[in-house]
Amino acid sequence: MVFLSLFIISFFIVLAQTVVSIEFLNLDQFYDLLIPVFIYIGLYRSVVEGVFFSVFFGFLMDSYSGAPFGLYISIYFWLFIGIKKLVLFLHAGNFILLAFIMSGAVFFENLFFFLVIAFMEYDQGVFVSGLNIVVLQIVFAAGTGPFFLLLLGRCEKRISELIIDHKLSRGGKHML
Secondary structure (H helix, E strand, O other), X not given: OHHHHHHHHHHHHHHHHHHHHHHOOOOOOOOOOHHHHHHHHHHHOOHHHHHHHHHHHHHHHHHHHOOOOOHHHHHHHHHHHHHXXXXXXXXXXXXXXXXXXXXXXXXXXXXXXXXXXXXXXXXXXXHHHHHHHHXXXXXXXXXXXXXXXXXXXXXXXXXXXXXXXXXXXXXXXXXX
16 A cells, blocks of 8 residues: 555656646756655665666656656666665665765766766757756755655555554454
8 A cells, every 4th residue: 555655646746747847837957856755665665666666657757758768767776776775884764864865866867867968969068057957956855855755754654554543443454
């Protein structure tokens, strides 16, 4: 059930970033909101869920955003793998550390974008004009990302409590 709730949240984020933001809001300078979801999955969920989310939502973002095929799949997959490896060395429950992880993830995504642009186009003006946007995204991710991760954690905890309460109220057996 938690997997389904993360799936629904991620699906609405994809729609908001690719369809709604183009029509109604100007969110081009905002960082990718799926990054906190992938960090959360990398920190607290299984590898199978992470690989599924990486491929499925990477494919959706590639399709809806008009990016070269495989760009978002690659970004999300390597971001997930990097977080899984980072958890082996660091205790990522620290609020300050989450800010650094978010900033690093946004930097990684933008670096990946710039490398793809460098291979597709040789216009150096893209790098200079996008540098201030990248710095703003990194700072904004450091300030808002940990709160978003905490919100995802609380939603998961609340959904789990609701499932347990529902099973207990129906007389069903619950095994921890």
